[in-house]
Amino acid sequence: MRRDVTEETGLRPLSARSVVLSLLLGAQPPELPVRELVRLVEPFGIGGSTLRAALSRMTTAGDLRRTGAVYGLSDRLLERRRRQDAALHPETRPWTGDWEMAVITTTGRPAAQRADLRAELTSLRLAELREGVWLRPANLCRPWPPHLHDVTRFTSRPATPPLELAATLWPLTTWQATAETLLHHATHATTPAARFTTYTAIVRHLRTDPALPTALLPPTWPADSLRTAYAAYREEFTSRPREGAGDRPG
Numbered sequence: 001m002r003r004d005v006t007e008e009t010g011l012r013p014l015s016a017r018s019v020v021l022s023l024l025l026g027a028q029p030p031e032l033p034v035r036e037l038v039r040l041v042e043p044f045g046i047g048g049s050t051l052r053a054a055l056s057r058m059t060t061a062g063d064l065r066r067t068g069a070v071y072g073l074s075d076r077l078l079e080r081r082r083r084q085d086a087a088l089h090p091e092t093r094p095w096t097g098d099w100e101m102a103v104i105t106t107t108g109r110p111a112a113q114r115a116d117l118r119a120e121l122t123s124l125r126l127a128e129l130r131e132g133v134w135l136r137p138a139n140l141c142r143p144w145p146p147h148l149h150d151v152t153r154f155t156s157r158p159a160t161p162p163l164e165l166a167a168t169l170w171p172l173t174t175w176q177a178t179a180e181t182l183l184h185h186a187t188h189a190t191t192p193a194a195r196f197t198t199y200t201a202i203v204r205h206l207r208t209d210p211a212l213p214t215a216l217l218p219p220t221w222p223a224d225s226l227r228t229a230y231a232a233y234r235e236e237f238t239s240r241p242r243e244g245a246g247d248r249p250g
Contacts, residue, residue, distance in 0.1 A: 016053075024073050031072030059071070062074055089227065090209075092139050094139070095137055095213035095215070102151045103133055104150060124144075162215070172218055179205060182201055
């Protein structure tokens with residue numbers, strides 16, 4: 001039985017906060033006047049009073065900074081944007097057959113710290129083979145976070161055939177099917193809200209791309225098609241505020 005489309009693709013309704021953050025994460029520069037935000041959130045059924053309440057809460061929480069009637073991303077979220085951009089376009093190198101292995105060498109962490117560590121290792125595109133042992137092909141060019149002191153790294157060549165190991169570590173067939181569904185939605189969505197929601201889901205999905213060597217991927221792997229589609233949409237989206245340049249800071 002086919003899964004529900006919302007479950008399959010992540011095409012769920014976006015809150016006012018999510019819409020504002022996504023708009024600012026996609027804007028160049030990452031700031032917009034209230035008048036422009038009111039116009040941009042209207043297709044999502046978000047009224048002016050709801051938007052202003054969300055902006056107030058987000059400013060208080062440190063998500064946004066305000067200069068007059070213009071709201072921009074805080075330094076913390078600007079860093080998130082930088083990480084997002086890097087995650088959408090992982091830098092790779094030719095794969096020699098080696099695997100990167102990370103072993104957690106301490107125990108007894110509180111549950112919240114364990115969850116944070118798992119999330120960080122996942123963001124580094126490692127996958128958990130067994131508890132405390134994470135690995136991936138050594139084909140990524142990315143710095144290792146200096147604060148991960150309790151994780152020891154190795155280079156290895158597992159005895160398990162690489163294709164078999166990759167299929168064990170990542171749900172490649174499921175990832176590919178979801179990507180193809182998202183591309184279908186991106187092609188057929190017609191309203192601004194539907195397109196925006198689709199491309200937001202595409203960004204989330206690309207952040208989970210394992211970025212494996214081509215030799216370990218199924219044929220017609222759609223990650224590059226997703227990136228191309230998102231890049232075209234982002235260019236279209238970021239050009240819109242310039243059309244109303246009078247609303248923007250000079």
